Amino acid sequence: MKLIIAISICVGARLALSAPVSFEREVMPLLEKRCNKCHYPQEQRGGLDLTRLDTMRRGGDDLGAGFIAGKPEESPLIQVLTGAKEPPMPKKGEKLAAAEIDLLRRWIAEGAKDDSTKFSSEDVTFFEREIRPVLATHCFKCHAGEEAEHGLHLTSRHGILAGGQRGPAAVAGKPEESLLIKAIRHEGELKMPRRGDKLGDAQVAAFERWIAKGLPWPANERVLAREKQFTVSDADRKHWAFRPLPKDLPASRSIDAALKPHHERLGLTPSAEADRHRLLRRVTFDLTGYPPSPEEIHAFVNDKSAQAFEKVVTRLLDAPQFGQRWGRHWLDYTRNGANAQSNRGPALDSQRYAEWVARCFNEDRPWDWFARVHVAGDKMKAFEGGDYSLDQALAAAVPLNGPRTFEDIGTETFVLMDKLDEGVEFVGRSLMGVSLECARCHDHKFDPISQRDYYALLGFFQSSWFGPVPVNAKSRAEADATVAKHRDMVSEQARLQGFIRQASIKLNVGGGGRVKQWQDSRIAILTPMDKRLRELEIAVLRAELVDAEKKKDKSLAADLHTALVEREAGLTSYQPPKYDVKLLGHRKHFIGGHKSDSGLIKRATDLQQTELVRELELHLTYWEDERMQWVERSRFGGYARTDPEVAELAKTDARIEQIAEELTVNPAAQWTAPKETHLYVRTDGGLRRAEDLKPLDEKAKAAGLEFNSNSANRVWMHPYFVGDARLLLRGDVLHPDKLVPRATPIFFGESKQELEGSGRLQIAEWLTANDSTQAALVARAAVNRAWQHLFGEALCRTPKELGRLGEQPELPELMDGLAARFVSNGWSMKKLIREIVLSAAYRRSAVAAKADFAKDPDNRYFARQSVRRLEYEPILNTVAWLKTGKHFDTPAQRDSALPGAAEYARQFDGPSLYDLIDRRVASISATQALFLMNSPSTARGLAGDLSNRLGIHSQAALPDVLNSIYETVLQRSPTDSERDFAQRFLERRRQQTGATQLSDEVREFITLLLCGNEIFYLE
């Protein structure tokens, strides 16, 4: 005590010399930093508001006035900080530093005065009218809250004066020296607000006046906002992809009409139309993934009618391979509809899904419908008629097939946030082409999506889950009933398990440890059997030793000898082991083998020890029976299942087994596939958050339900969740915050629809609502990708990021025109593709003059077609076609005719199952070359197959079959110089090798074409 007084005297002595503490510049910022996250007007934790002097004087609920002027050690404010009074403060985070407490002490000692600058009411009105709205709508998006950008808080006067990492933002009275003014004038390197959202001149002038006046601020509201305030800026609204689609487009807005002015402006001469062979090759690959057959080539080349190309396009759009090819493009945005990591998502029937996707494309089902199905297909009418479609319910489950979940359903945080996140990511990236998932942890930095928006959307996904539905389900009622029954059975099973466990404990304890007594009684019985088993092992070892010696394997013999000595010694000093269920299980492995360890039976069999084998087999059964008995006894409290004392338990146990048989999916192994009779599809009713479970657990226990609270089954015991998601601070499952009502992102306007169940049907309908901004995004995303698949590059070259983070397209008006027509044509994908393919732009040659290439090296204005490598699927199709002469209807048929298809996927960049892919890689590597050159089944094998298929007999000379080879392999005729090349190839070959075998020459020439560049590229 004396010491404290001594210190305060010292401090007091020093105080007198230094300047008085400033409330505005020192005390207030400190309170804001350390105390006012709880003690501000809206929250007033403990009834205390520390933002104003008068409310501080008033104090909180428990400790009375916050301070007593002049008496720091008697002021509760100081007492709770030093620990002199309960409760210790601050509640969260570290204690205040001694110097910080000292500052407050001095301020109180000096009389606790508020030295804040006083402003006239006119000045404050000026602030309220001119400055505050601008700050709130343009600045608080970043410069507010705990993690304000660059440490700058624009929410308070002292925050602005103190500034951030670049120093003070304003100097009172001196606008010209204020960084804030420089930034909003866009004078220097620092330009604020960011991303093209410049303030108007009048607004800038108002800020200048405001700073000149000394930054007037209302005395009763020191801090305007304590969290970042999400706002939508004009720049957001003006972003090309966030505008509604234009209406009443002039007819002249065709693709070619849209491109023409750009070509003229840049002085680009569009390339001529491609020659018919190359055009047909291009369009056939683009629309079906296969090369054209010789008959198709002849038909087109000889068709002199004006509609020749149109006829081809119609034929290709009607081909069954069209759906496969374009369905494949879509599958890239669904991770193949498969689940690549069996422990991280539902086991979906991806093949069935892929077939359904192909069917949708072939039948040209409207794209808006197709998009909706992926959100709420289980709740929509079947396209074919009827009120339910299993395929659609499967499609609705596909978005959640990603590999990112690392939370475990059995743990306390089992919300499986990452799985739900995939749902939001899919709606954003795959359907709308924007990055909604970026807002999981914070407001989107670039697009008008807030963190709140994200969780408002997440609620739709959290309210649904997967359920096993019979493959022949005909109606929604049937599907719902089976899922409900499944869930009931899982719940019943968990309950019964709990009942048995409890009852068993009672029986066991009541009988004075009945289980242990029974187990002890087994030792005497088991000992002779165990000894015999050891003898048998020794016998096997002996036989192996003899065998090793016979084979003169010295090191093995030495090892066996050591083992033998050890085992024999063990038998001499035999002690019965400590038996338990695990050890008995090991017996089975030891005798019968397990995984890579071969058991005694196998070892004895290998040495033809028939007698030993026979006896070991008896042992195997014996020990397994024993183990089953041990399991049974501990399950029934020491009794056997057939004992009358446990008749009721045995009945319960039988019911559990019956349920296990009836269940189509094991609830403890969430992600395994259901029985073949069922499919995993999307269904309403999701999982509950950990914090919701505890009260439910208590309720269940009170109702007499028993279950193992550590088991994943417990999750299924409770009613399924349908409701709103909780905002997670920084996106972390361990930090749940407030509930966010399910809604659509505010940028797109409020949705007034009444939610039904999870509300997914409503969000699906919202997604493609007529004339809406979000539907415009869905349409733009679709046409942008269609363009990409037909030109090699999309109009906006970041096809899953059309937002402000993505690339700005050169031709937004072309994209808008296409999208508007796409929508008005009933979202018909075939009509869209037809429009693009029939344009002059699509039909152009990929060959360009040097000058034109220099003007537009990246082909951003499409004055020529592109040269692009075929993706893995068309490469494989080509190989299959060369080998068999067939265009297969499905990939499965193709792959069964072509062993080794998987190797092509590895070599030629087959799609990944892990990501939403917006662009296929086209790698070039020496291993590809080795694969083509040296693997017997590729170029060489194929050359043989092909020459047989073309009926090239062994006496045919290359020049005579050159046409047929070129037509089949490259789908065109050889040029004169190519004929010349073939001739000189023959001459050089004969000269250099001395060999003249005609069939060898032909085959070798074919291998050149098969390995050459042209066959792998579209031009």
Added chain:
Amino acid sequence: MITRRHFLTRIAAAPGILATGSLWADDRIVPVKSLPLHHPGKVKSIIFYYCKGGPAQAHTFDKPRSVADPALYPFSFTKSGQSGLEISNLFPRLQSVADDLCLIRSGYGALATHNEGGIHIFTAASKLGASLGAWVLHGLGSGNPSLPGHVLLTGRVLGDKWAHDDGSVHGGARSVGAGGLPPSLQAQAVSDLEHPIANLDSPFADAAQSRWLAELGALNAGFSARHPHVAELDSRTESFLAAHRMQTAAPEAFDIAKETADPVIRKLYGLDPQPTRSSGTKLLLARRLVERGVRFVVVPSMSVPNLEGGVGDWDTHTPTQVRGLIPNLAQACDQPLAGLITDLKQRGLLDSTLIVWGGEMGRGGAGHMNHNGSAFTWWMAGGGVRPGFTYGATDDQGFTAVEKPIHVRDLHATILWMCGLDFAKLKHNGIGFDTTCKVAKEILA
């Protein structure tokens, strides 16, 4: 018609696996001229020992000053070497070469999930999503046109009954991919140590294949003449020449029989004890590859037995995993890495080779050993790096990098700097690195 000569001059330009025309003409292996450096750099090749799963800094190379939960921190540390670097006693061999190591204890900015973290740790600095290895190869050019310049070495040797998998990189192909750089810069993955590269056996005699390749070149020249602006067509033609050279160069490079007959080498790399058999072999192979001009070799750690049952990698969350796995994981790399450093030194190659040890993230937080992106430790040894040095520090508990924090992308920029490459000048089609990268000059030798 394009002449053969024209064809030859056209193929001389590309990076990566691609070589010069003269090579193709007479089929001799000659060293390729290095690309011009931005500044003098020592490092010509990098061997990255990648610890899959994210090793806990507090168990390995960053002793925490304050421990709240001793059950999670069972390992002791020793000040090692003249430099007194504090290294866990799990690494007795690396302790003996402490004076060659540079410990970087203040790594941050990792992503704390495995798949994304793996991609991030190798590609974070690149705006093109290209991996560090691809950039090094892009910047330095191939050191040997007959071998892939960027290799991912996985697999187990025959007779390894200890490791439970071949080793892999979290994030898969993207972590060692070329991103937006030319695809030829992606890592060539080796998964079968017996047959490191598939399809090496040519059905033709060498001369016959050379003749065939010449014809292929001439055939492709016709197509390239139609599309002179499409550079990848030439790259593809050249990939066949590289493949041809690889047929002879790769078996020689991967044939370690002669070296493994030497008992000194066997001991140095730990080729006999089960726990180091495969990792030692891969690091020996890595040395052979960098000796032959390969620029970037990634050797990922393998899953190993848990002393308390089961198997696992560096993803050690629980006390059981910590106690049971980490000693084995450490053992698997301790001798082989120390041996590699010694071997490179003896061969005079340590000056031009950089060895990096690290995972995709760090671990540890209040009361747990879970993923941690805010603090991780890497160490480096060899050319370019300051030996016997500790850079940066974490807080007392080792949860957050506080002193001289170095972001993942800064680590990339620093490694490139050691190679004589300035991240700010490395570009492909005008796109390169995150401009916020910083080079930690203090750790440069």
